[in-house]
Each structure stands twice: as structure tokens, then as C-alpha cells.
Amino acid sequence: MSRAFDAVLAAALTGLSLAVAGQLGHVQPAADPVDAVGYVLTAIACLVLVVRRRFPAATLAVSAVAVSSYLIAGYPYGPVLIAVAIATYTVVLRYPVRRAVLISGAAMLVLLGHLLFSESLLPGLLPGSAWIVVPFAVGTAVKLNRQAAAAEAQRAADDERLRVAQEVHDVVGHGLAAITMQADIALHLLPTKPSQAEAALTAISATSREALDELRATLEILRDRAPLAGLARLDVLTARIAASGTPVRTVVTGEARPLPRAVDLVAYRVVQESLTNVLRHAGPATATVRVGYGADAVEIEVTDTGPGGPFTEGHGIAGMRERVTSVGGRFSVDGSGGFRVVAVLPA
Template sequence: MRNRSRWHHLAQCVLPLTVAVAQTLGSRGAEYGQVSVERLGRVPLDWRGYALLLVGPLALAVRRRFPIGALLATLAATWVYLLLDFAYGPVFISPAVVLFSAIVSGHRLAAWLAGGATFLFFVAYATWLIPEPQGWFHHTAVAAFLLLTLTVAEFYRARRGRLIERERVAAEESRRQASEERLSMAQELHDVLAHNISLIHVQASTALHLIDDHPEQARTALATIKQASKDVLTEMRGVLSVLRDDAPRSPTAGMDRLDELVERSGLRVNVTIDGDVRAVPPGVNRAGYRIVQESLTNITRHAPGSRVALRISYGRRELAVLVEDDGAGAAKAVPGLGGGNGIPGMRERAAALGGSLSAGPRAEGGFRVSATLPLPAPSDEEPK
């Protein structure tokens, strides 16, 4: 983008100089073939002619700041040049460029009115003010030239407008995606921290309770704390690494790591897998893992010691996740862990993928979390 802007600025500076050279040298060459022909009535260039030839390029140099002024000055200089009977030729470059520029810069009405006035001037000039009056063929050629210039300018302006709008939409989409990525990252961090910090809290409480009477059991709790703290640091690095382009990426937590998750939770979990286990889309893979993680975190917070049933069902069109606890844990809920945004966050994850999630108490006691996440059918994943 910066290089394109630099080249555009350079072109804006070079254009007036190029037009000045083309008009002065070109008109000087054109007069050799016209002054000698008496019926054309052309006269050699003098200081007035050169000055008028330079008005257009000077106006082009300031056309971005004074577009209407540049347009009027260029056309007026061209008309005076012709009325003084100087040679035809490159003098028409400046009017064409300034009309084109006026259209592109958004001064369309002024450009079309100026083009119409220029056409009327040429008709009057070629009919009554030159030795050999011209007919409708000449007038039609002038009209065609002006219409071509203005039409091409309109087409270029419309195309540039579409490109600018496309870039604006792309930039807006990029900002929206960045915002969604930040929200997704925040949710990932919430899930990682909530689960592991809750686990550390519970195991630390257990270790403190057992350290005097059952030091071996306290050692196990401390080992769990060590592993949980290591895991939370690893997952945090994996999530935050997306902020750095060259950062190594850690494997994203997914359904293949449920065994590790269950083992670290410290809960008595009975895992059942139904259906044919297969690779699932990354979004579903991550969401399923996080739903199980958040469910186990909630059980750790509010019903430690309960028996947990975890069922993962791989259907043809959906992945079903069911987490139930019996609420019969002998231990009391650990205080000081707060409420959080766990269940709404799980619902948002499921809804974002087109699935659903329900959570609530069981009639027979305990709590149930049930989620369904859509999957492509196995046949859809096979190459055709």
C-alpha cells in the first residue's frame, strides 16, 4: 500500500511536467506544417503562445487542491490560444487531462458543463472564426472526443469507487475477524485458567488437609498441582502464541486429549465412547473438549467427590457430549472459587457451531450437561 501511494504521488508530480514538454515541443513542431499553409490562417508561436501552453500544465499541478479553478483556467487558456490563431495540436492535451481529473475527483457536474461549453465554443469557432468554416463532420468528431474523454473518466471513477469499497469491506471484515479472534482467545484463556486454577485450588486444599495425617496422599495432590500448573502454562503459551507471527504453535486441546483431562481432574469419571471415533472439524474438536473441561471444572467446584459419567457419541451428523454427576460426593463444595461464565460460555460455543447445549439439575440428583455439535457426514468427508 505504501509503495503504491509513493508511485501515485510520483505520477502526480511527473504528469504536469510531461504535459508541459509535450505541448510546447509538440506545438512548435506542429506549426511548421500549418503556418506555411495560408488557408489555415495559423501564426507562429510567440511569448503569448508559450505562456498559454504552460497554463494548462501549471493548472494540472494544483488541480487536486483547486479542481474547479484548474478546469476553468485550462479551458480558458485553450480557447484564447485558438482565438489568437496559434497552431493546432498538443494544446488539447491539457483540457482532456483536466476534464478527466475533474470527473475522477467527484466534480462531475462541473466537468460535464465544461465539456458542453467547450463543444459549443468549438462549433462557433470552427463555423465563424476561421478562414475555412467546418461542417458537421468536424463538430461530430469534437463531440465524440469530448464524450469519449468524459465517459472513460466516468468508467474509471466507478471502477475506482468499487475497488475502494471492496478494500473498505475487506478491511472491515479483517477487523471483524480480528475481533472474533480476540473474543475466541479470551474464551480459550477463560476455559484454560478456570479449569486448571480450580483444579489447583481443590488439590491444594486437599494437600493441606492431608499433609499431617496422610502425607502420601498429600504428595499425590501436590504432584497433581505441579502437573496442572505446567499444563496451564503450556496451554496459555499455545493460545497467546497467535499474537506472534513466528511463535511455535502448540497442539490445540481436542477430543484426543480427553484421557489426560479426566486424569488431571481428580474426579471419578466413567468414560463411554459410542460410535466410530473419527477426526472431526477443528472447531467441533476444540468445542467438545472445552465443554467437557468446563463441566468437570464445575463439578470440581460445586460437587467434589461425586461420581461422573462422561459419554461421547459419534453420530453420522452430530457429536453428542453428555456429562452427568450423581451429586453424592462426600466432600463439600470448595468455597472461594466464584461463579464465572461457564455455562453461558459453553452455550455460546455450541451455538456458534450451529449446535445446542442444555444444562441443569437431574431429577435423581446431581447435574447434567448435554451438548450436540453438528458434524459432516462421513461420506461428505471422502474425496470425490
């Protein structure tokens, strides 16, 4: 497609330049009439644009030499100068800045060479150099815009990878924590109370199936970039934790209502990750989940009765903080007297 466009561009510019070349003498009486040599130089300068994308530097060199020779011969200014401008623009897009400056600077010297044979050396410098400087500036602006767009696309791709990693971490981490707790219970009860151990193993089977189903659903939903879970599934989540051996109490205040989908997902993940941390680190403890619906915010608070104490923010807490701040919320944790996680989300 690009080759076809360049061929049409070169043909159109050649036709335009050749068509008006003979008429330019009327507006530039001091110039020599365009003869066969002038027509050949015009055709060369324009037709070389066919290969401008494959050989940008060579295209600019040929075009600049042909146009300079055309002007040195005394022929009038005309559309043929557009060929040099297009070739310069292509060089800027195709090469690094330093190389583009060197190539374009050399082309400018060649193009302005005809002024050495003219009585208007100084007056002709500005309009002559404009055929290089202006397309160089335009090409640089276009190139910078393209680079900015590419950088933004890369940032978006990186953000998406982080989002996928966080979703998978939340789903798999929660499921494995629950399974580990239930497996420990089963191993402890197996020698003395096999019937209760069987119940724990049954819970492991159910939890693993749920985790796999949720992982599959998460990956499927991520393809559509839509949130998977929300506070509507809070009861299922707390029941799963309770079945793992950690009692969970849920307290909802205010008038429950649908939240923005992104906020709803963040709220669910904060509760999920917090309860997973209770399973992993709190030991024998109970947990309380409070959801408070306010006029313009929803507050999520998860506390436990574990030992608390100093802590280091791992991937789980860092992930929760990133999720909350990404939707414009506030996040805090406190390890004194048990562990407390608070997230205030715009509702």
C-alpha cells in the same frame, strides 16, 4: 513511490498532450490551432498532477481552470482533459463524500464554462460533464471497495482477538478451577491427614505446571493460527479432573477417527469447559463424557450428578455456544437432574 508515480504520470500525460496538440486541428477543423499559449495551458493542466495526492482540491482547481481557459480560447479537445479526470478521481479518494461533491461540482461548472462562449451549449453539456462525472463514479466505487476491505480486515482482527481471549479463558479457567479444588482439599486434610494434604499439594504443583505449559503452547500455536488440542488428549484432560477430586467416566461409541482440525479443537474445548464447570458448580459429583462418532457428525455429551437447577449462561457457556456454531454445529444445555451439555459437530 507514490510521488515518483505521480511525477511519471504527469510527465507522460504532458508529453502525450503536447505531442498530439498540433495534430488535433485535422480532426477538429473548427477549432483554432494550438499556439504557445495553448501549449502552456496544456502543460499547466497536466504537470499540476505531480502534487495531486498532497493537494487534491488545489490540483483539481488548477487543472480545471487551465483546461477551461484552453477550451475558451478555442483550442481543440484532446488528452489534456484526462488531467481533469485524474484530479477528480483523486479528490473523491481523498475527501469525504460531501466535500468531494462540492469540489467536483465547482470544477464541473468551471470546466463547462467554455460552453457559454460556444454555439453548442446544450449538446456539449453531456460530453463535457462526463470528464467529471465518470471519474467521480469510478473513484466512489474504488473508495467503497477499499472501505469494505478495511472493514473486513477489522472484523477479522476482532475475531482473532476473540479467539485468543477464548483460548486463554479455556486454558487458564480450567487450570485455576482444578487448582482451587485441590487447594480446598489440601486445606481440609492438612490438620488431620497431612500425608494426603501433601498429595493434594503435589497435584496442585503438577496442575499449575501443566496449565502454564498449555498456556505457553496455546499462545505459540495462536501465532500460527493452528488448533492446539483435540480429542486425542481427552484422557489427559479427564485424568486431571479426576485428580482434582471429581471422578470422570469416558464413553466412546462408534469408530473413532481424525476430525477436521477446527472441529477437533471445538470438541476438546467443549469437554474442557464443561468439566471445569463441574468442578466449579456441581459440588460433590461425578461426571460422564460421551463421544459418539456418527457417519457425518460427532456428538459430545458431558453430564454430571450435581444438583442442577436453574442457571444463567455465563462466559463459559456462551463461549462454548459460539465455538460450536462457528463450525456449523448445534449446542444445547439442560440443568434439570444434574447438568447436561450436548454439542453435535460436523465430522
